[in-house]
Amino acid sequence: MITKASTPKGMRDFSPSVMFRRNYIFSVVKSAFEKYGFSPIQTPAMENSETLTGKYGDEGDRLIFKVLNSGDFLSKANCDSSSTSKELKKQISDKALRYDLTVPFARYVVQNRNDITFPFKRYQMQNVWRADRPQKGRFREFFQCDADIIGTKSLISEIELVQLSDEVFTSLNIPNIEICINNRKVLNGMVEIMGCPELFNNIVIILDKLDRIGIDKVKEEMSSEGVSEDGILVLERFLNSSDVSELSDLLKQSEIGKKGVEELQFVSENISKLGLKTAQLKFDITLARGIDYYTGCILEVKQNDVKIGSVAGGGRYDNLTSVFGLDDVSGVGISFGIDRIYMVMEELNCFPENIDQNTRVMFANFGEKESVFCLGLLKQLRENGISSELYPTSVKMKKQMNYADKKGVEFVVMIGEDEMNSEKITVKDMKLGNQEQISISEFITKLQ
Amino acid sequence: MITKASTPKGMRDFSPSVMFRRNYIFSVVKSAFEKYGFSPIQTPAMENSETLTGKYGDEGDRLIFKVLNSGDFLSKANCDSSSTSKELKKQISDKALRYDLTVPFARYVVQNRNDITFPFKRYQMQNVWRADRPQKGRFREFFQCDADIIGTKSLISEIELVQLSDEVFTSLNIPNIEICINNRKVLNGMVEIMGCPELFNNIVIILDKLDRIGIDKVKEEMSSEGVSEDGILVLERFLNSSDVSELSDLLKQSEIGKKGVEELQFVSENISKLGLKTAQLKFDITLARGIDYYTGCILEVKQNDVKIGSVAGGGRYDNLTSVFGLDDVSGVGISFGIDRIYMVMEELNCFPENIDQNTRVMFANFGEKESVFCLGLLKQLRENGISSELYPTSVKMKKQMNYADKKGVEFVVMIGEDEMNSEKITVKDMKLGNQEQISISEFITKLQ
Numbered sequence A, B: 001m002i003t004k005a006s007t008p009k010g011m012r013d014f015s016p017s018v019m020f021r022r023n024y025i026f027s028v029v030k031s032a033f034e035k036y037g038f039s040p041i042q043t044p045a046m047e048n049s050e051t052l053t054g055k056y057g058d059e060g061d062r063l064i065f066k067v068l069n070s071g072d073f074l075s076k077a078n079c080d081s082s083s084t085s086k087e088l089k090k091q092i093s094d095k096a097l098r099y100d101l102t103v104p105f106a107r108y109v110v111q112n113r114n115d116i117t118f119p120f121k122r123y124q125m126q127n128v129w130r131a132d133r134p135q136k137g138r139f140r141e142f143f144q145c146d147a148d149i150i151g152t153k154s155l156i157s158e159i160e161l162v163q164l165s166d167e168v169f170t171s172l173n174i175p176n177i178e179i180c181i182n183n184r185k186v187l188n189g190m191v192e193i194m195g196c197p198e199l200f201n202n203i204v205i206i207l208d209k210l211d212r213i214g215i216d217k218v219k220e221e222m223s224s225e226g227v228s229e230d231g232i233l234v235l236e237r238f239l240n241s242s243d244v245s246e247l248s249d250l251l252k253q254s255e256i257g258k259k260g261v262e263e264l265q266f267v268s269e270n271i272s273k274l275g276l277k278t279a280q281l282k283f284d285i286t287l288a289r290g291i292d293y294y295t296g297c298i299l300e301v302k303q304n305d306v307k308i309g310s311v312a313g314g315g316r317y318d319n320l321t322s323v324f325g326l327d328d329v330s331g332v333g334i335s336f337g338i339d340r341i342y343m344v345m346e347e348l349n350c351f352p353e354n355i356d357q358n359t360r361v362m363f364a365n366f367g368e369k370e371s372v373f374c375l376g377l378l379k380q381l382r383e384n385g386i387s388s389e390l391y392p393t394s395v396k397m398k399k400q401m402n403y404a405d406k407k408g409v410e411f412v413v414m415i416g417e418d419e420m421n422s423e424k425i426t427v428k429d430m431k432l433g434n435q436e437q438i439s440i441s442e443f444i445t446k447l448q
Helices: A016-035 A057-063 A085-092 A102-111 A156-171 A184-193 A197-207 A210-225 A229-240 A244-250 A255-274 A338-348 A368-383 A397-406 A417-421 A440-447 B016-035 B057-063 B085-092 B102-111 B156-171 B184-194 B197-207 B210-225 B229-240 B244-250 B255-274 B338-348 B368-383 B397-406 B417-421 B440-447
Strands: A046-048 A095-097 A120-129 A141-150 A177-183 A280-283 A297-303 A310-317 A331-337 A361-363 A388-390 A411-414 A424-429 A435-439 B046-048 B095-097 B120-129 B141-150 B177-183 B280-283 B297-303 B310-317 B331-337 B361-363 B388-390 B411-414 B424-429 B435-439
Touching (some): A046 A102, A102 A120, A141 A156, A156 A255, A156 A310, A156 B368, A177 A184, A184 A255, A210 A229, A229 A244, A244 A255, A255 A280, A255 A297, A310 A338, A361 A397, A368 A417, A368 B156, A388 B156, A397 A411, A424 A440, A435 A440, B016 B120, B016 B156, B046 B102, B156 B177, B156 B255, B156 B297, B156 B310, B156 B331, B184 B244, B197 B210, B210 B229, B229 B244, B244 B255, B255 B280, B255 B297, B310 B338, B331 B338, B361 B397, B368 B417, B424 B440, B435 B440
Parallel strands (some): A177 A280
Antiparallel strands (some): A177 A297, A297 A310, A310 A331, A424 A435, B046 B095, B297 B310, B310 B331, B424 B435
């Protein structure tokens, strides 16, 4: 019986040309992380269900992929025609696939706390899985690259993450990067001054939509949520404040607000003193991502030419590990979205030329005797670190050249009777189209 | 409620010191693959169940991890108290986790056959999952690194895989590597000459155990399987044949056997002409791994000092993609076992020194003013590609030095009032224990 060759919904194969590009992004991000002193860890694809359940809200719980217990899973379950999926799920599945890197990291930290020297700077680059409805740019398996510094409240860490973002996007050659920064405490202060701290969550959710729905609609929605007219006037003043010192003035009546402004000031003043390579740092009071999670600084990185949402984001959290029984671990982290970064780089043509050119030299195959002769030369090339190969059979030259062409080979070496009897090889330059006779050592020098 | 921090049975966290070592192995293997002209692909962690089911035998089917359908999975299932696990499984799970890289690769090739230029040299480095009983050295999640050349029957490919194995283990600095080679056709011929071709499978299974059970037990088992006394005498002659030419003589009555010897000869003669860097190539007639799968050459790589089984293995197959509806795709491949390679390298001390030393320089933190000053110097170091960091808070020096020590930092830079007012920084060499005052530019030169 023949099986149909297909991939599950929302999951992707990556072909060589895509893989070369993805690997390029991975290696740039990895180098930047390591240059900043972050160390790699990895956690397993599967976690015990209780590690993940309840950590991402009801919506998240629904989207976690569950792994069926192996063996005769039903024997230990109570299942009859009245069973519901929810009841049965717990009985037949005790493991689930990683949904993000943060919760497994928190679990890792608690489990390994005796071996970790804090502050702990770790990075983690792994796939995560979500049973989301697949759509353009949203997949059920995707890659996350996270860097976190935990075990310190120092704002030096926030400065590092801003610099790290600048480093990553500069190295990737992506222009017009904007690093937006806000602070949860500033938002707390603002809502206090607006006179409705009890509406905090509703207010930030509406505020977060400002870009899409405009100021009038924002005011309308706030009003219907119960924000007073005075409160909305205060909000407008905050939205119009153009820099951190104005903000400071607006927040002078709020203790928590003043703290937030101080933090923002420390980060932004130091960054402006140090300078960024190519990115712009910008304060944005409407930035409220992960608001039920972050407790201090909030970061979001955008590319201004491609409308695709954020390419990285993060912030400071105070209770990463409490849920696993370890209190008072403050941290700050950032997550880079590899799929979006890929799309931006494709659209803006940021990938280096010849990125999917792997084999530099191909030896054409003119028959057994010639190909055996080529093996010796091939070995010399490889010993000199030159990526090269021999076409395995002596099929028509057209087919061999087509292969070389598709693979983006730079040079095709042709060895026939003549070349075997002389000290010269015939080399065809695939870009220029010309041929020359040179010695193998001259050729190697040329390639280095 | 507090969740207990633990990993599922048979699954592992990898801490920084392990990850640095694993990443080192990955990067060496990847470089070797690419130098030989292999291109990377990746397939999703999940496949449709029908892609995997029935491809690994009954035992394999049992060990495949199944993913529960998302949402209200029971609504479409027929489940009552008489349901069996097997019946229900099909109804509530239509996806499964990758069990190896070969079947997903075959599926990939068929699905993308119009975009692939054959022969196709691909490598793939990804995790696989098996619901095996965990034991020492056997995990439920482990990494495979496969390289295959498909779409050609040329024996040049076999030569390449032998060279590639030599390249990988030489680059990893692992001594005493033995590459064992056999050929399915030689085994077919031998069993033909033994006079019992119908017992082929039983014979090779017994033969494969020779190492463990010894020759007398092998003869005994063969005899009880129905091999004649003459047959056993023939077998002994084969086992005593010390090289390929003797084999040739023994097989002169078998067409398929002669073909097998020719193939072996072509590979081994060319390899001995070309020479290997450090590995030994050895013919081993008892080598019978994957015998229901391989059709020609069989390869197995062992390290002779560590008793751990094979560190790589592979062979030629003729019908990789038939099951997905594409006939006549011959290929040859090899798979490197990263976990075993890791264990061998640990035991033989093959990892480079300082492999888990990531941060080369740490700036000690003496307070806010000093640390802000350090940020500027830190930036200069990083701009020169030097991995470095600033301790984020001004805690006791002992704690900071302990952190530097644990992280394997080479130099700690100390900047106090004096250093801020002079052009010199104080640098402590963590290995030698001494301190010196130098300028930042002298320090950068020293580090390059």
